[in-house]
Amino acid sequence: MPLLCQLTDPDGYRISDWNIAADPRDRDYWISLFDTFPNHIQTQIVRDGLDGDHFPARWSAFQREYESGMRLIRDKVERTGTLSTIELVRYRQMLLKKFDFPDPYRAIKRRENTAAARLYPQVIQRIDELPLEKRWPALFLGLLAGNMFDLGAPKTIDLFKRGQTDFFATLERIADQSWFIDHSAVLIDRLTNSSPWRQILFFVDNAGSDIVLGVLPLAREMARAGARVILAANAEPALNDITYPELNCLLDKLRNQDPQLADLLATDRLATVDTGNDTPLLDCTIITDACNTVAAASDLIVLEGMGRAIESNWHVPLKCDCWRIALLKDEAVVRWLGARLWQPVSRFDPA
Template sequence: MEICPLLQEPEEYLPDTIDLRNNPKERDYWLPCLERMVRKFVDKASILNPHKPQAKEEAEHCFRIFQEMIKRLNNNPEIMNPLSIRTLLEFNEKTLRSNNFTDAWLVQKQKETKTAFREFSSRLKYIDNIDTFGVRWLELVKGLLAGNMFDWGAKAVTDLLETTGSFGLGDAMNTIQKRPWFIDDLDEWIETLQKKSYKKVVIFVDNAGVDFVLGVIPLAREFIKRDTDVILSANTFPALNDITIKELNCCLQEASLHCPVIKNAVDSKKLQGIENGQGGPCLDLSKLNSGLCDKMKNVDLVMLEGMGRAVHTNLKAKFNIDSVKLAVLKNEWLAQSLGAQQFSIIFEFKPAPTF
């Protein structure tokens, strides 16, 4: 594992936006919040894992382990260092994996991916019919942000998904914040895209299903059409409904059957999926897969997608190349702590520093 070579100040890098050890107010919110999230999985375990007769009992066992950790942390937050949303979520995922939940959300991910691919060709056709450069890139970014709504780790979203029988990409586009966004550097980024073509981009992706198939792949395809090499980096190990590297590469093969641009890019390695070495829904750029770090040395744009990778972690990270951080704020407490509202959007573009 290596530190990301794209960081502007690697020696100063800290992944976590919020330090729960030294912030009692945040700790008092997030510890019970995450405990409720883990508890909710118990009720869904049997449905998500129909091949496991003892799924609910095993999920209850995992919950008790997490609950005991929360109790200990309430008494003494010093026992976990660092103590953050990232480390607590990683603790939960490790507990699940070590108690027979190899990939707890696999069935749900497969279902959502299959459904998303039914719309894939029509989504590409719709984008290709947009002639205006800026309007097309706006549609691609909106699609990526709307796709990022499909996150089973956010209560506000799970409430929507569970109470609405047919919540799709169009519904998500109508749910997220209208422009101007809470942080809205999109126009500046589009102006940059009009002036130059990036040579190589790395995108740290988030969820399986609609997010990846209808959000990430169309965006990657547009880069490829501009002769940009694209690395899509996904988790090595399962976490919630985040896409894994194995699933990512399967999706690229499926997309290749629908789109010659994707097929040619995959065959020529202009489009590659590379694991990031992570096993949680956040992103620690100081512990990346060494093969990914090697491939990133000539990247000139980095994109971080999703609340876990761009807000809970890396919100303050600075890069020595152009960077884009984009996310939908799907937690009301987090949104308000930043001065925003639930479902507000962050689209932050930072050009490479000039020295």
Template sequence: MASSKHFHLLQDFQSYNPDTLDLSQDAEAKDYWFQCFNRLVLKFEQQAAKSQGSDPTAFNRAAQFREHFVNQLKILQQQNSHSNPLAIRNLLELNEASLRLYGFDDPWKEQKRLENEASLKRLKYRLQRIDLLKDTNAKWMEIIKGVLAGNMFDWGAQAVSQILESDTNFGLDEAMERIQKRPWLIDCLDEWLQRIQGPPHTCATIFTDNSGTDIVLGILPLVRELLKRKTKVLLCANTKPALNDITYGELKHLVKQCCMECKIISYAYNTGMLQIFGNEQNGPCLDFRLITPDLSDAIWESDLLIIVGMARALHTNLNAKFTCETLKLAVVKNEWLARRLGGETFSVICKYENI
């Protein structure tokens, strides 16, 4: 249900449409994405069964999940109504709902825990490496590239999961080499670097994406640099699990652990300069119509909005307009979508909008 107070930072709440593609109006896109999800469901089934391997019913329930999901996809694909928009967001939400229907609330929970723990061990080194860069532009280029490279660690993207499964040593440095070299597909980095030379923002709201390398080595160094500029930071994560995205509860626990690794993060968290919120989404995408009144009120003072990840900043909100400065960061981890946008797999979206 939409917030009764609406989301304050949208330029026009009434005309807001989060979805970049309407599959009901785009036959090529509809055909591709339904084929894509029919392939991905096998990966989701395997992960679901694996996540509850000690339960003798897990294998059968995972198979039931797959059958249900495939049947629901068939129903949606056969619908020819142009009056009912259909988006990638809906298919992703259907996946999560179908998993929960058969008792798989969070199939990636253990994977996320392991990746968070491994990334925490590298956090101090990452922060030290950034601190060695004394030039402001060089430092912020490293931070933004770190956010983008961290966004590669998405188990829901087939192109990435194949890399992660075949190369256990694939880390942030390797991801930095894999993503597109500049100029990027959408490249507003220079505009952002020029802005960051100006006065600090009052409050930045960041909508996070994946666990592990993404949040720990990508997002948290960004958070820390904003805090050093005396900018208040609101970190928002999904309340419910979705793929390997970090959840609100996991993020709270993780930040408390990070407080032991970084005095700046610790001080900010304990004084309220760094706050954590759940964003009430039903999947990995981001629909600002679902933002609760409490979160909308908390974000009211924000003069910088940062949206991270393919689901939140590309499948949804790429074209959305806001009343404050906005930075949308994502790596295009799908070959078809990259080509549709005029790029290649692992192209970069760095879209800065200063109203």
């Protein structure tokens, strides 16, 4: 598959320049996080009925090969002093697929999509009742609140397990946070007063409250403001990220609750595309032709979530405008940035 056509320097593209082995704290943190991954999902797989035939044998074989591969990764780090998060996530995805556990979060995503869909009418009603000057800031905060549903970061995994990821409670907490980077005023000006974008390619992140209560209300408003908005989702599963097929299924259900959403979809002012990716990061070297066709006609690209906006592509310049928005939920990420946990990031880079 081709590279993303909007890269300023395609030959020099690197998914990330963060060497997580450079700081011993980061190295130990990330390796420990991936070392313990099988322990976190085994019970979940069985509970959700995703174990399938011959589960004990497959799981034992998966664990043995996973542990062996992690030892090789640690040895490589000792030899070279280099490691990236994309190496770790690709290794994890490869082993899950090999032993027929391609989507261990499938049932969780389905439950969270259903729960968020019940709140969707209430959220868009609140948004639609706001005057325009308050609507955009509320949508940005809603996007950040929804992004709390993240099963890749230990802090948010713990909150999810304790039932502390309520969307409206999170919205209130985020409203009081100081922002690490806040270019929201520039974005709001472009969306309301000056030169709006013709087409927006929006790389989405998680299922559940993230896509339903965060992304969709914002994308809906962007489309109502005159832009064509294309939501770009992973081709294949990765953690609790929503996939392209799941996104289309979800939109088919939500359009029945929201006539304006239904109209935007029917008139192609809101659409979807498959990115070709299968990790929680965004690798711009494996973009589908369909996604590249959309990218070529877009004058704004949105990178949502830590994985796509910060852990990958943080220093990657684009030929079009780019908006990176995420909630900082991981202690290693905030240490690398020099930020604090739970700070929002809203960074706008013009073409």
